[in-house]
Amino acid sequence: xxxxxxxxxxxxxxxxxxxxxxxxxxxxxxxxxxxxxxxxxxxxxxxxxxxxxxxxxxxxxxxxxxxxxxxxxxxxxxxxxxxxxxxxxxxxxxxxxxxxxxxxxxxxxxxxxxxxxxxxxxxxxxxxxxxxxxxxxxxxxxxxxxxxxxxx
Numbered sequence: 718x719x720x721x722x723x724x725x726x727x728x729x730x731x732x733x734x735x736x737x738x739x740x741x742x743x744x745x746x747x748x749x750x751x752x753x754x755x756x757x758x759x760x761x762x763x764x765x766x767x768x769x770x771x772x773x774x775x776x777x778x779x780x781x782x783x784x785x786x787x788x789x790x791x792x793x794x795x796x797x798x799x800x801x802x803x804x805x806x807x808x809x810x811x812x813x814x815x816x817x818x819x820x821x822x823x824x825x826x827x828x829x830x831x832x833x834x835x836x837x838x839x840x841x842x843x844x845x846x847x848x849x850x851x852x853x854x855x856x857x858x859x860x861x862x863x864x865x866x867x868x869x
């Protein structure tokens with residue numbers, strides 16, 4: 718049992734280390750691999766924030782929506798988008814919850830002011846199909862944090 722838990726924890730941690738690396742690379746639109754980033758998500762997913770709950774399917778539009786989102790981060794002056802801490806709780810033989818502490822560095826386009834926004838997301842990961850896939854997440858009010866920093 719301990720070996721199984723360690724294996725799930727290691728795979729979840731590796732998933733988020735890769736997710737962080739790929740997310741951070743998206744500040745360079747020319748070299749971004751959005752398809753590989755989209756591949757970390759399950760075929761169906763749910764997300765929750767203070768703005769509400771949404772769900773959907775990873776269909777043909779999913780990567781394009783992600784590309785647009787990262788384009789918005791670049792337009793706001795984003796220079797780094799990286800996970801700095803990963804905590805994994807193995808829930809059972811097929812699921813884990815991951816706490817990911819993100820940092821978003823920016824240089825504001827209007828005045829050149831630089832800053833960092835730190836936030837924690839919770840993710841739920843399934844191993845049911847063999848490879849870990851994110852099927853749910855809970856985020857803080859990211860839009861408000863961007864406004865508070867003069868980015869939106």
